[in-house]
Amino acid sequence: MTPRDAADANNNRWSDLDRPPLNGAGLRRDLVRDGGHGGLYCDIEIVGRTGSTNSDLVARAVAGDADEGAVLVAEEQTAGRGRLDRQWTAPPRSGLFFSVLLKPAEVPVARWGWLPLLTGVAVATGLARAAGVDTALKWPNDLLVTVGDEERKAGGILAERAGEDGVVVGVGINVTLRAAELPVPQAGSLALAGAVSTDRETLLRAVLRSLEDWYGRWRAAGGDPGVSGLQEAYAAGCATLGRAVRAELPGDRALVGEAVAVDGDGRLVIATKEGVQEPVGAGDIVHLRPA
Incomplete structure (x- = not known):
């Protein structure tokens, strides 16, 4: 494990064998562009614990210490936030908590409001493929799964401006959260929804590849949601x-x-x-x- 992936040394990373740590080296090998060419992601960093990956990555972007395609992943967030500053808490390694810095220079700023919706489509698409869970989107940024016959929130998205030229999109997904660990009865997780896979590396790869694909389509279309197919895809998956x-x-x-x-x-x-x-x-x- 490299220093950039150092988990909190005071926590036993293998204390819960059902929730192994993420392999940063493997994720970077599979997803980070080679020599600065060919893909969206320039770096993937994993930290053991932080307050909020969004806050951290926004601060880095504003300070000029992060490029487009920087990904920050936390095994645990102590001050995760959703929309309207709602808290997002979960046990260590029970979910995916990550943020990505995007800089869509060729897209008019007026269309940047589509980025949280685009991220929702990408996450739902990636999870449907990798976890085999029927997912739906609640406007504007919630990921819904069905547990029993009940619709529950298993994830959320938060987009924040990062300086004049950037947006950080943050994603939180409950993966292996157990019934006794739910913060509220309306919450859910991929495991409770019957996911065929809860391997977080597999899920993160699928979601990041899907995000890269949808972001590339949208950017190539100048942010036009119709031409890129984004508007149609969002409507098709929107439970609202x-x-x-x-x-x-x-x-x-x-x-x-x-x-x-x-x-x-x-x-x-x-x-x-x-x-x-x-x-x-x-x-x-x-x-x-x-x-």
């Missing part, structure tokens, strides 16, 4: 569409109606009972009835 929802909006305002579309700007379009279609760009979405 066709549902009765309540959007809790800034300013203590709420909007109730049916989620009917995701528009070209990545906003959720809600049709109210008054016959008005209102796009929502920011807010908390509550599903009001089962799929």
Whole structure:
């Protein structure tokens, strides 16, 4: 193990044999571009414990200490964050907690709002292939799985600006979280959803390759969600569409109606009972009835 992959020496990395540590050297060998050419990822670093991979990578990017394609993975996060500054906690090595620095210079900034949705499509696609779990996306950034007959959140995405030219996308996925370890009853994990594989290296490879693929398509299309196929793919995998929802909006305002579309700007379009279609760009979405 290299120093860049050093876990906390005070923790026995093999204390839970069902949750082995990630192999940083193997991941870099398989995913990092050779000699600066050919792929998205320039480096993959694994740390044993940190507060938030997003906070760490944003700070590095702003300081000029990280290039596009830098990946930071933590075996444990002590201050992981979701949207609206909600905490994300999980036992060590029970999930995938990582951030990626993207710098889509050829894409108009107005289209950068698609990056968390793009990441959701990439994660869902990668997990479906590698874990064999039917996954769905809750707008704008939650990953849903089915445990028994119940829809539960198993992952989330957080995108943050990193200086003038960068965005850090952070991903948290519950992989082997057991029922007794769930932080809330509405949470789930790939294992509880019946995943055919919970090998975190296999899953991380699949997700990062899928992200590289979707990001490349989107960037080549100048960020156009239609031309790149992103808008169609997101709509196809979005569990929010066709549902009765309540959007809790800034300013203590709420909007109730049916989620009917995701528009070209990545906003959720809600049709109210008054016959008005209102796009929502920011807010908390509550599903009001089962799929």
